[in-house]
Amino acid sequence: MNKNLDRREAIIAEANKLRWELGENLHDILMENIYENATEIAKKAVKYPDKKLAFSFDRQLDKILTSKYLGFPIMFLMLGIVFWLTIQGANYPSSLLSELLVDKFHPLLKDFAVSINLPWWLTGVLVDGAYLAMAWVVSVMLPPMAIFFPLYTLLEDFGYLPRVAFNMDPLYKKVGAHGRQALTMAMGFGCNAAGVIATRVIDSPRERLIAIITNNFSLCNGRWPTQILIATVFIGSAVPAYLAGLVSAAAVVFIAILGIAFSLLVSWFLSRTMLKGEASAFSLELPPYRPPRILQTLYTSLIDRTIFVLWRAIVFAVPAGMLIWLVANLNIDGVSLANHFIRIVNPVAFIFGLNGVIFLAYIIAIPANEIVIPTILMLTVANLGIQGVGAGSGVLFELESANDVAAILQAGGWNLLTGINLMLFSLLHNPCSTTIFTIYKETKSLKWTLVSTFLPIVMGLTVTFFVTQIWRLLVN
């Protein structure tokens, strides 16, 4: 045994001696050797074209897309086009689906429940709660997702996203964050949980934390449809009809840019206070442009993203729908739980230009941002029902107009200010529970998880507060 030990120590001693002899910069020598060997082999096996005609197309395109002056305008324009197509395209299928699932199928299902003598409360929980929430999720979320995700994936497949990161990189460096944060931010536009995991590409723990905390400011899968819908309903309708699509798209782009601005601002704040330090250098590789594979993109973005996100929404919508029905129908002193909450919170919410329904919806929708809008719709209807406007508690009344959403929300006392504030609050509020859990898993720190959760809420309330106060000063 001792002999063993001696032999091992001898190996280590030998290594130390050799290291001493070879000198300090051993790592550099080694890397140099590897590079030299690679160059030698490549020289034998690879023949480059005489003229640098290669890459010329890519280079030209890069010059435009990452140019100092055109880079950002093109970026905003691309985003704008994607949203405009989504808004224009989603309108019709959305109303078709809601007519089918909510207006036609829901009463049928209810009649069926009555015909088989289901107890009223079970009909309520299953048909008016679970089914209806699911129906709303499908009709409200499916069409924008089915258009938005393929378009976004095409841009990604083509190689545009790294150019966005390239454009953003100097800004992130200026605020003391890692340039790769631009990449993780772009990933957050898909899903914040994925964006948080993607921060693993950042090797400095300080900069990685900043990237994790600020990832929530990238609008995610679950929030795009909320933005698009509310922009269409409130901002689009505030301008002449021929401008509606354009202006709503611009509004969504504005919110997305605002999110980027906030991520820069918070990064700057963190790297000056709690997470002090200098930005570290790194190299960002711009991949070549690749012709997007249209059919495959359509397929994978439908299966991967649309169906995945929709499924997630449905899975969360079913129990949420049951919960909504219960809080809307369990009474204390003749008033439903939901109504108690809404009544108590309404005066507070008024200060922020929001309402009790929105607050309650955001609590119910903590597991998934996708169900915020359906929850708001059902709660609004439930709340109205009690005031004698609708057909009954937690049951959506039938609307003849195709614009169910607009009609319901306006009946619930919403105005342009509520719409704007909801868009802002949807950008600035706590991450969904999946993301919160991911943040905890990645940071292993309760403190930073809490910071990432509550910081956006505080910011959201601050922003909506000022917007509301200024709005009321100006409008009144």
Add this chain to the structure above:
Amino acid sequence: MNFNTDNCANCPAHNLSNLKKLGIDMSSYDYVVALAGNPNTGKSTVFNYLTGLKQHTGNWPGKTVTRAEGGFEYNGKKFKLVDLPGTYSLLSTSVDEEVARDFILFGQPDVTVIVIDATRVERNLNLVLQILEITDRVVICLNLMDEARRNAIEVDARTLSKELGVPVVPAAARQGEGMNELLKYIYDVATGAYICKPYRIKSKSKEMNEAIDKLSKAIQAEFPDLPNTRWVALRLLEGDQTIIDAIRNGELGNLQQQKILQLEESN
């Protein structure tokens, strides 16, 4: 007359019918295959092609930060395929690169497929040379040949293969080009029908070469089961504390087993 009935099975033209995409079914596999390579060279595309899975691929570096696993069956043998995060080197310290390094080093895949970008061969070779130091059972997938052609870059796969001592398969995974040959070589290397003679990093510094030889011999004598003594010697020379500790308490032999367990847990 002696008819060799195996000829048909060996002909690449017939091989595609021998591929069975098993998706996430990885039960009772015969071989483990790792997919390594620089970021954005198409590892995930190759992965999806072979397993039939639809892991999201995107045209940007760093798409995969954790490993994805899937299975396929070829010529009656079952393979578990592990898609590793893209790395430029195995010598650095960020989390995503560690995942790749630890798996190749300690997971001991039967075959490591290195996907390289035909338009950036030289830079991709840095990683190839490092992996060849760790394992000699390697197949190189010379991917993105379509882009190389578009840019009039000629890559001679045969010369490359001769230089590196491992099979090199020209491919365009997005179009499915070269996938049959890739499968054939994975199978051959896994079963031992193809013996690789991997290129070893040559240093101009004589002292360096001697130091590595000397150390790796000493390590070999102490830990005879260790497959990659040259790499351990290199790390030792660089003063890697985990390796020093592992040698001191004799855990280098066990380190492998522990690391595999850790890898299993972390996933």
